[in-house]
Amino acid sequence: MKKLFSIVVSLLLVVCLVVPASAETTGYVFDDANVLESEDIAELNQRLSLISSSYNFETYFITGNEQDGKEIKDHLNAACDTYKLGKDDTTKTIILYLSISDDDYMIRTINQEDKVFTNAGLTYIINKIGEEFSAKNYYAVAWKYANMCDGFLDYAQREGTPYEEDTLPEYSAFFMPCVGNQIPHKRILPYFIDEADLVGSYSESELNQKLEKLSKEYQCDIAIVTVDSLGSRTPVEYADDYFDYNGFGYDTTQDGVALIIGMENRDWHITTTGAAIHTFTDYGITYIGDQFVSYLSDGQYADGFNEFADQCASFLSYEDSTGKVYDTNNKVKTPASLEDILKDIGIALIIGLIIGLVLVSRLKAQLKSVRFQPDANNYLRPGSMVLTNQQDLFLYTNVTKTARQSESSGGGSSTHSSSSGSSHGGGGGHF
Amino acid sequence: MIIISELLEYKCPSCGGAIEFDTASQQMKCPYCRTEFAVESVKQYDEALKQQQGENIQWNSQAAEFISADESGMRSYRCQSCGGEVIGDETMAASSCPYCGNPIVVIEQFAGMLKPDVVIPFKLDKEAAKTALRNHYNGKRLLPKFFKSENHLDEIRGIYVPFGLFNADANANIDYRCTKVRTWSDSRYNYTETSYYSALRAGSLAFDNIPVDGSEKMPDDLMESIEPYNYKDAVDFQTAYLSGFLADKYDVGAEESIPRANNRIRTSAAEVFRSTVTGYTTVTPTTTNVQTTSTEVHYALLPVWILNTSWKDKKYMFAMNGQTGKFVGDLPCDKGLWWRWFGIYSGIASVIAYLIVHFFFN
Known part of the structure; x- marks a missing residue:
């Protein structure tokens, strides 16, 4: 009896030892290097889990910090062994391994007979996450990786052929998820992205810094993205989705305003979330549009974007200092331009001249007293007026109606829901 | 032709001088002895005189339509330049044409005129007309400054203007x-x-008694401007009322007047x-x-004071209703003053307009 009891206990002990060891593995994310928050891990796990099940392709993200002097390849192998990845011959797998100790990262694919990820494709993915890795923004690295995997897998499924060297798209193709509508809770892209190549690299980094600074200062994300084509989305949808699916919306407040430029149809659209919906009313959006769109029309994109950023900052600053927002009943006061002043003077002069003419004509009329008498009222015999026929006949009635201009007299911000379910405001136009 | 010898010349029962109708008292007043008589009295006196003299008076009231001249009575004066005609008695020295101001030259045979049914006698005299003229200048801001002092009063004449009522x-x-x-x-x-x-x-x-100017020469608009007359003062026509005043001839027929x-x-x-x-x-x-x-048509003579003045070689005609005193006449406009006042009014109005536009619409 004692022997049986001790065997059972030992077995239980072994099980207990083994089971907790695998508690660190949460499906698809293995953060051995401890560079992610538990919130991040749960989120990423959900994303990768959906991708894996949708495409039947296991997508993994692993971080490691092995200080044993071995190469990154060896570290990855060890991880695969630990987590039993790719141990059979059928499960299609892709793994992104970040080695913090080696300050390097690599991707391995297993069992993909009909290649989804070609060599060119893998190189592409590696390149696209380089900056974020250098900046140690591992959260963004993971999300971008997930989005690209999603995109690659979706393309292969739709087209029946993988991305090749000559068919690889701009990164903007991976802005939005192909499966699911999960919103990252932290920002994964820079404030200024110029996919359509409208400004030079110097301006690009300048704008990026400026937007970052302003976003922090006013606790409201201000972002700009330019793309060649909006794909199948309308400007409103694109702006909202870009904003949501790339985690914009300032950290603690989830407020944000973003401008998207679609060059194909020369669309511009501003989207707002959170408190920014209130700050940027419909009137405000139109006003800001009037200020910067002319720069875009003239091809001076850098100036236009700077103007947009400055205007957003000015609106936010105004609200911070006065607590009020610019709206139809509280319009932005611009100092009167020379043109305006001249126009006012012109109108006043014309009115003055007309009134002056009327008054002086009355004076002149004083001089004239000789005129024909048009009537004979003085000679009407009193009481001689007899009305022999008095008839009032109704003929017909006509009703006309004109639509009232209710929008212009309103004010406030109109809002709508985006595909992710969040509420957005904003407006746009063409240039 | 019916001759009525009770013309414009009446003798004052008191002193025998030529008696005239006085507007202030509405009576016949002798300018020599200042005695006043009622019109009727003078008429009767005159009749008596005539009867004494044994002249025949033929008076056909029904067909009393015409007054025709006696050599000793009325004179017809015609203006050479405008063709206007007035009738006056011998005592009226009509030296210039009341219409155009030119000297009357020709004295013509008086050919007779339509006899009026009623007359409204003059109520206001020459002095009243002069005063009214002066008042007419008041308050007219655009009147040239020197018009008042420099204009030359050429002639003031009391004329009975014929009207068809x-x-x-x-x-x-x-x-x-x-x-x-x-x-x-x-x-x-x-x-x-x-x-x-x-x-x-x-x-x-x-309608009763719509007046239409029966004299071609007398400007119609001028005459209509001094309307209305108060017909309560209208009396049956007596030639006595005409003395001391001129009268105008009827030369516009009723058919011509009716359209007006x-x-x-x-x-x-x-x-x-x-x-x-x-x-x-x-x-x-x-x-x-x-x-x-x-x-119906009645013929009336209505009292009008006509004043002609000239200033800077331009002639101006004024008229005053001899009964009510209503004074009319177009005055010249000083262009300089016009522009000055235009400038002042426009300037002030522009400034106010600018302030309103600036503060209420921006």
Whole structure:
């Protein structure tokens, strides 16, 4: 009896030892290097889990910090062994391994007979996450990786052929998820992205810094993205989705305003979330549009974007200092331009001249007293007026109606829901 | 031809001098002995005189339509330059034409004129006319500064102007197109409801004594401007009233005058009937039919003071209603003053307009 009891206990002990060891593995994310928050891990796990099940392709993200002097390849192998990845011959797998100790990262694919990820494709993915890795923004690295995997897998499924060297798209193709509508809770892209190549690299980094600074200062994300084509989305949808699916919306407040430029149809659209919906009313959006769109029309994109950023900052600053927002009943006061002043003077002069003419004509009329008498009222015999026929006949009635201009007299911000379910405001136009 | 010898020359019962009609007292007043007599008295006295002298008076009241001249009585004066004619007695030294101011040269045979039915005697005298002229200048800001002091009063003349007084009945038949408009709004639209009506009015009006200028030379608009006269003071015509004044000849026939009277009747009728169409937003006459029938014509001499002045080689004609004192006459306009006042008014108005535009619309 004692022997049986001790065997059972030992077995239980072994099980207990083994089971907790695998508690660190949460499906698809293995953060051995401890560079992610538990919130991040749960989120990423959900994303990768959906991708894996949708495409039947296991997508993994692993971080490691092995200080044993071995190469990154060896570290990855060890991880695969630990987590039993790719141990059979059928499960299609892709793994992104970040080695913090080696300050390097690599991707391995297993069992993909009909290649989804070609060599060119893998190189592409590696390149696209380089900056974020250098900046140690591992959260963004993971999300971008997930989005690209999603995109690659979706393309292969739709087209029946993988991305090749000559068919690889701009990164903007991976802005939005192909499966699911999960919103990252932290920002994964820079404030200024110029996919359509409208400004030079110097301006690009300048704008990026400026937007970052302003976003922090006013606790409201201000972002700009330019793309060649909006794909199948309308400007409103694109702006909202870009904003949501790339985690914009300032950290603690989830407020944000973003401008998207679609060059194909020369669309511009501003989207707002959170408190920014209130700050940027419909009137405000139109006003800001009037200020910067002319720069875009003239091809001076850098100036236009700077103007947009400055205007957003000015609106936010105004609200911070006065607590009020610019709206139809509280319009932005611009100092009167020379043109305006001249126009006012012109109108006043014309009115003055007309009134002056009327008054002086009355004076002149004083001089004239000789005129024909048009009537004979003085000679009407009193009481001689007899009305022999008095008839009032109704003929017909006509009703006309004109639509009232209710929008212009309103004010406030109109809002709508985006595909992710969040509420957005904003407006746009063409240039 | 019927000769009536009671012409303009009457003898003062007191001193025998030529007695004249005095406006202030409305009586005959002798300028020599200052005694006043009622018109009737002078007439009777004169009649008595005549009877004494044994002249025959033939007076046919019914056909008393004409006054014709006796060599010892009336004179007809004709102006060479404008052709205007006035009639005056021998005592009237009509030295210049009341119409154009030129000296009258020709004294013609008085050929007779239509006898008026009534006359309104002069109530106001020459001094009153001069005072009225001075008052006429007051308060006219655009009058050239020196007009008042420099204008030369050429002539003031009291003239009895002949008028035809027309009585007429008017029958009117007028159609109107009227609308009633109602507006209201709801949250989405503004509504305008227009109801169309047709209104008919027919009836009659009567007019008494519409005056029409019977002298061709006397400007009609000038005469209409000094209307109205108060016919209460109208009396049966006596030539006595004419002495001391000029009289104008009737040279516009009744047929010529009637259209003018009709025009005025038409306007009045349209106004009166239009005022019966009430309760609408807009009223527009579509067909206006006014038929007038002249019922009676009376001939009247109405008192007018005519003043001619000249200034800077331009002549100005003023008229004053000899009964009511209404004074009319167009005055010149000083262009400089006009521009100055225009500038002042426009300047002030522009400044105010600019302030309003600036503060209320920005």
